[in-house]
Amino acid sequence: MPNQNKDYTESKLYLISYYLYSVILTSFYFILTNVLFVITVFLALISFQERFFTVPVILTAIIISLIPMGPAWAATLFSMKYILENQFYSLTKNYFKAYNKYFKKSLLIWLSILSILILSFINYWVILSTETLNVLIFPLFAIILITVSVGLYVFPLLIDYSLTKIQLLKLALYFSFKKVFLTAFFLLFLIGMVILFVYLPLAVVIIGPGGFALCLQYFCRKVFKKVHAEEEQM
Structure with a gap:
């Protein structure tokens, strides 16, 4: 009986079922710990339609x-x-x-990334409102892409390495350029999820956060191990 149980838990069907269960449950916890964002967006949509608050107030609440x-x-x-x-x-x-263990460091890193993105979008609207600064849109777009790319790598690095916030951000920037094709894949995956959310919002909410995290961790762990092995051989 113990051997039969072991064979069952190591079967592909069991692993696939457990991965799916893990993705759904982790997605639920991600939404649960971001319930403030979910409620705020819901209220923001109502407020925007009924014009209860101005757009700056709504955007500030969402941020x-x-x-x-x-x-x-x-x-x-x-x-x-x-x-x-x-x-x-x-x-x-x-x-x-x-959540408790990485709360402080992940919060500081996320606030840094979020601040850059907010400033970039503010500058974007300023550029659109003028006719002489349109040439700055492309550098600004590059800054946004780099910031998002750094954000994709920095959190898996946070989990695997005990480094300072600055060191983690520098290392994430390094991987963003060193593994440019993988970075492009992650960005396209993220964009695809956003597009899919428009058509299948419930499906994305149920499996999106956990599914993307699983994919991100799978490839990042391979990359980190490979780069670490290359550095040891040098």
């Missing part, structure tokens, strides 16, 4: 509600790391343990 997303994303990636290592412990315990 504030985005603040907890950094620790939530770090916890999601941490949970996916253990799933990829076939360490099938309590997902709930792992998620909230990581």
Whole structure:
């Protein structure tokens, strides 16, 4: 009987089922820890239609509600790391343990990234309102792409390496350029999820956060190990 149970838990069907279960449950926890953002967006849509508040007030409320997303994303990636290592412990315990463990550092990193993105979008609208600064749109677009790329790598690095915030951001920038094709793949994956959300919002909410975290961790872990091995040989 023990051998039969072991064979069952190591079967492909069991692993696929457990991965799907993990993706859905982790996505739920990601949404749960970002419930402020969900509620704010819902109220913002109502306020925008009924004109209860001005656009700047609505945007400010949405930006504030985005603040907890950094620790939530770090916890999601941490949970996916253990799933990829076939360490099938309590997902709930792992998620909230990581949320507390990486809260401060992930929050500071996320605030840095969020601040750059907000300033970039403000500059974008300023550029659009003038006719003489249109040439700056392309450099600004490049800054946004680089910032998002750094954001994609920095959280998996946070999970795997005990480095300072500045060191993590520098290393994430390094990987963004060194693995440019993988970075492009991640960006296209992210854009695809946004487009899919327009047509299938419920499906993206259910499997999107966990699914993207699983994909991101899978490829990042391979890249980190390969680069580390190359550096040891030099």
